[in-house]
Amino acid sequence: MAIKDLPNDECVLPGSAACPGCPATLGLRMVFKALGKNTVMVVPACCTAVIESLYPNTSFDIPVMNIAFEAAAAGASGVEAALRKQGKTDTTVLAWAGDGGTYDIGIQALSGALERQTNFIYICYNNQIYSNTGIQRSGATPYAAWTTTTVDGKTEFRKEMGEIIMAHHIPYSAQACVSYPEDLYNKVKKAKSIKGPKYIEILAPCPPGWRFSMDKTVELGTLAVDTGAWALYECENDVVTFNGKSKLLLEKKIEPKPIEEWIKQQGRFRHLFKPERDEKRLKEIQEHTNQVWERYRKCYLQK
Amino acid sequence: MNVMIDTGNYIAAKAAVMAKPDVVAAYPITPQTTLVEGIAKYVATGEYKGEYICVESEHSAMSACIGASAAGSRTFTATSSHGLLLMHEMLHWAALARLPVIMCNINRVIGPGWNIWADQNDSISQRDTGWIQFYCSSNQEIFDTVIQSFKLGEHKKVGLPVMINYDAFILSHTSMPAYIPEQKEIDDFIPTFKPLWKLDVDNPITFGNIIGPAHYEKVRKAMQDAQENAKTLIPEIAKEWKNKFGRYHGDFVERYKCEGAEYILMAMGALGAESKAAIDNLRAEGLKIGLARVRTFRPFPKEEMIKLGKQADLIVIDRNISIGSEGALFNETKAALYNKSDAKINGFIAGLGGKDVTYQDIEKICKKVINGKAKDFEWYGFEGD
Numbered sequence: 123m124a125i126k127d128l129p130n131d132e133c134v135l136p137g138s139a140a141c142p143g144c145p146a147t148l149g150l151r152m153v154f155k156a157l158g159k160n161t162v163m164v165v166p167a168c169c170t171a172v173i174e175s176l177y178p179n180t181s182f183d184i185p186v187m188n189i190a191f192e193a194a195a196a197g198a199s200g201v202e203a204a205l206r207k208q209g210k211t212d213t214t215v216l217a218w219a220g221d222g223g224t225y226d227i228g229i230q231a232l233s234g235a236l237e238r239q240t241n242f243i244y245i246c247y248n249n250q251i252y253s254n255t256g257i258q259r260s261g262a263t264p265y266a267a268w269t270t271t272t273v274d275g276k277t278e279f280r281k282e283m284g285e286i287i288m289a290h291h292i293p294y295s296a297q298a299c300v301s302y303p304e305d306l307y308n309k310v311k312k313a314k315s316i317k318g319p320k321y322i323e324i325l326a327p328c329p330p331g332w333r334f335s336m337d338k339t340v341e342l343g344t345l346a347v348d349t350g351a352w353a354l355y356e357c358e359n360d361v362v363t364f365n366g367k368s369k370l371l372l373e374k375k376i377e378p379k380p381i382e383e384w385i386k387q388q389g390r391f392r393h394l395f396k397p398e399r400d401e402k403r404l405k406e407i408q409e410h411t412n413q414v415w416e417r418y419r420k421c422y423l424q425k
Numbered sequence: 426m427n428v429m430i431d432t433g434n435y436i437a438a439k440a441a442v443m444a445k446p447d448v449v450a451a452y453p454i455t456p457q458t459t460l461v462e463g464i465a466k467y468v469a470t471g472e473y474k475g476e477y478i479c480v481e482s483e484h485s486a487m488s489a490c491i492g493a494s495a496a497g498s499r500t501f502t503a504t505s506s507h508g509l510l511l512m513h514e515m516l517h518w519a520a521l522a523r524l525p526v527i528m529c530n531i532n533r534v535i536g537p538g539w540n541i542w543a544d545q546n547d548s549i550s551q552r553d554t555g556w557i558q559f560y561c562s563s564n565q566e567i568f569d570t571v572i573q574s575f576k577l578g579e580h581k582k583v584g585l586p587v588m589i590n591y592d593a594f595i596l597s598h599t600s601m602p603a604y605i606p607e608q609k610e611i612d613d614f615i616p617t618f619k620p621l622w623k624l625d626v627d628n629p630i631t632f633g634n635i636i637g638p639a640h641y642e643k644v645r646k647a648m649q650d651a652q653e654n655a656k657t658l659i660p661e662i663a664k665e666w667k668n669k670f671g672r673y674h675g676d677f678v679e680r681y682k683c684e685g686a687e688y689i690l691m692a693m694g695a696l697g698a699e700s701k702a703a704i705d706n707l708r709a710e711g712l713k714i715g716l717a718r719v720r721t722f723r724p725f726p727k728e729e730m731i732k733l734g735k736q737a738d739l740i741v742i743d744r745n746i747s748i749g750s751e752g753a754l755f756n757e758t759k760a761a762l763y764n765k766s767d768a769k770i771n772g773f774i775a776g777l778g779g780k781d782v783t784y785q786d787i788e789k790i791c792k793k794v795i796n797g798k799a800k801d802f803e804w805y806g807f808e809g810d
Contacts, residue, residue: 162624164492177640180631185624187495188633189488190514196485200450200492200500201624203476207447207498213626231488234481 123304129155138181140173143336145326145343147173148300149247150182150218156310157243159184161214162205164198166228167191168220169254170247192227194219195235198242206241214314215242222252224323225261225283236290236319243313243320246283249328257331264351265410266403268333268390275393275403279410284323288357292319296356299325301343305365309356325352333389342387350378350411353418362422371415372423378415381408426670427605433596436564436603437503437529437589438463440571442473443611446527447498450478450489454508455541456593457531461503475499483508487515487526494524495632497623499575502526505593506533506547513551519586520555521644522633523621523651525578526586529571532694532744533593534778542779543592545694545745549722549753551588555648557655558723561591562698564601566674570720573662575615582654584621592695593779606670614669652724659721675718677726678733682708683715689733690791692742693719693754696776700742702784707791714791719754727761734758734766740794742787742805744776751802775805 133154140147146169154161163186165171171188175181189197198217205213217235219228224246232244251269252258258271262283266275287295294316298306306324313320327342329335334342346352347367354368363369370376382404385391394400429436438460441449451461467473476493480486483504490500504512509530519526530548534540548558557578561567567589574587591597606614622632636644660676667673679697682704683689692700697718704716717733719726733739743752750756755772762768771794776782786806793799 159629160626162496162626172635174631174634177631177634177636180634182631183629185626185629186631186634187492187624188631189491190518193484193488193491193515193518196480196488197492197495199478199480199485200448200489200494201496202492203448203450203478203489204493204496204498204500207476208496230481231485234485237481238478 123307125303128307131155131158133159133183135181135183137175138173139175140169141330141336143329143339144169144173145249145300145328145339146170146247148339149306149324149326152303152306153216153245153310154184156307157214157216157314160212161216162187162201163216163218164189164194164201166194166219166223167254168223170218172254191223193231194223194228195240195244196231198244199235199238199240202240202242217242217244219244219246220253221246221248221250221262222260225281233290236287236292236321240319241317243310243322246323247326248323249326249331250280251328251331253328253331265407266391266394268393284355287321288362290319291360292321293317294356294358295321297323297325297352297354299343299347299352299354300327301340301347302354302366305354331390333392334387338387342384345379345384345387348379349381349384350415351381351384355422364422372418381411426607428602429605430600430602431564432459432598432600433564433567433591434460434531434598435463436568437571438467439605440568441501441529442467443608444501444527444572444575444615445499446475446501448476448478448490448493449501450480450486450493451502452480452483452486452504452508454483454505456533456597457503457505457508457529459598460529483511484515487512487519490526491515491519491522491524494519494526494620495522495624497618497620497625499579499618500526501528503529503531505531506535509547509551510535513554516551516554516556516586520648523584523648524586525584527571527574527578527589528586529589529591531593531597532590540778541593543595543695543744544777544779545590548588548590549745549747552723552753555585556723557585557587557652557721559587559589559720560693560722561589561596562695562718564596565603565672567591567596568603568605569666569672569674572611572614573666576662577655577658579618580658581619581621583651583658585648585651585655590694595695604670604672610669656724656726675720677719677721677729679718679720681716681718683717683736685713686715686737687713688740688791688795689737690714690716690740690742690787691719691754691758693722694744696742696744696782699782699784700787703787703791706784706788712795714795722754725757725761730758730761731765734762734768738769739771740791741770741772742775742790743772746774746777755802771799772802773805
């Protein structure tokens with residue numbers, strides 16, 4: 123599917139309250155194009171709750187229910203059960219949550235919904251911070267990144283939510299990035315065609331949160347993939363397939379760009395370069411990235 | 426009509442299933458467990474045909490009920506004590522979203538330390554969530570109130586969730602007979618659920634987005650109006666039930682031997698049932714005392730309280746305490762009567778932690794007041810110091 127072949131339908135209406143350069147609206151546009159209007163969306167506390175706009179207006183042309191921070195997957199479970207009882211099994215139930223609502227406060231409800239084989243799609247748009255509350259650390263924040271609660275840089279590496287999801291052995295899960303709209307579209311489309319729980323995570327570079335210029339959202343996502351800071355893959359019935367450049371990286375057909383090329387574009391890592399280069403932490407980040415990919419190869423490289 | 430001899434929980438499960446909720450989402454907690462087990466049994470026998478979601482927490486139980494109710498379906502759940510407390514955030518959510526989730530709460534002590542006996546502090550601490558609250562005193566009343574609650578909560582003038590409370594073990598695990606109407610009669614009694622709003626792909630709305638102060642204030646006012654509307658409907662529904670099935674437990678309060686009473690005893694839950702035996706004995710001794718067992722704590726029946734206060738002095742027993750203040754029923758009754766009556770009101774805390782309160786205890790409380798020996802507010806039978 124080429125971009126020119128994507129459906130013309132738009133469920134993100136003009137005039138949202140998103141920041142300029144917002145990756146969430148980019149992602150939502152693609153997701154809605156893939157799912158169509160026969161979709162109900164459940165949104166916990168996250169930037170999208172603001173992007174929706176102020177009552178009585180809305181930015182979305184599908185039914186949306188806001189729910190408490192930790193409750194997206196549980197709320198969606200209820201919507202799904204009700205629609206099934208009403209015989210509306212053709213309606214897609216979508217939970218759309220940020221990384222805080224997924225990695226941290228919402229992980230229990232998410233894990234429960236996956237274990238119960240709930241027939242829904244859970245999408246985490248991951249901007250690696252609590253952005254709606256003003257840039258605090260989450261379980262998805264990378265090592266050494268500045269946030270308002272990690273003033274000298276985060277001292278821990280992020281967790282691998284994708285692999286936590288895989289441990290649930292659901293029919294379909296995937297990692298995508300807003301910089302690759304066709305890949306995202308195809309993954310959501312595939313998820314829609316599969317019964318049972320589906321999980322997709324979208325890397326969402328956030329201009330104010332990561333401290334980069336609002337015209338560079340797509341570029342920062344591409345760099346994340348090129349450097350191996352983020353991987354594009356999908357997991358169907360326990361078979362993991364890396365996609366696009368991530369596949370080439372996994373198979374060592376191309377060399378990753380140095381992680382520094384991604385980091386140095388972001389003000390949240392500025393303290394690693396100014397007033398002087400923090401060689402120790404820069405080395406740690408590169409080594410950690412290398413280790414992650416070595417583990418990926420060990421676990422997922424198909425022989 | 427059949428007679429079912431069973432525990433409060435199994436009778437509540439029977440009532441819930443006969444109300445035909447589309448979705449039940451629940452999580453086990455002592456002493457509520459046999460209720461959700463009862464529903465699971467009806468799933469296995471095919472008597473319950475709705476969806477049954479065995480969630481991973483009470484927070485998710487209420488969240489799933491909220492999702493299902495928002496999708497336009499009838500919902501039911503049950504919990505107790507810490508489970509209710511874990512739901513707290515979502516109790517507010519359900520009420521503010523005007524979703525008539527129906528829930529049984531088995532009143533149980535809050536830890537630490539762990540204690541599974543009867544105490545009303547779990548539900549009393551949810552009184553500001555916007556939920557309608559009933560307190561039952563027999564298994565028959567549990568059955569009847571669960572059915573009536575679906576009709577009340579789902580009524581277009583109410584549209585609020587309803588909590589049916591009853592005492593841990595004293596009712597939840599004690600077998601008593603209850604008359605069970607035919608399924609057809611229940612079907613006729615509860616109209617089809619017509620939600621105030623719903624998630625509908627043919628009419629897409631965004632529910633619960635950011636709201637400014639003026640609109641938000643309207644939401645709160647509408648909830649308050651809905652509780653006031655419930656004040657009209659609770660007696661109507663209770664009367665309709667009485668006419669159809671011959672059973673009546675009172676509306677806001679159940680009055681017992683209040684004619685000519687100079688003192689009226691007030692209590693909620695099973696304590697209210699125990700009080701009837703005490704009243705019988707005190708009346709036999711020639712004391713002019715009656716009982717007003719309070720069934721609805723929300724909406725708080727202010728007008729009923731004023732009527733009682735105009736007739737007699739009041740003795741209030743609370744199996745709960747708002748620490749730093751007083752028992753909740755005592756406190757709110759006094760507030761209702763302020764500037765409306767010159768009744769003397771005495772308050773007692775009794776039965777916390779599941780401590781047994783017998784009819785003899787209740788007689789002692791009443792006599793202490795009648796003999797002018799009681800303080801305004803005191804702990805009955807406290808084994809301290």
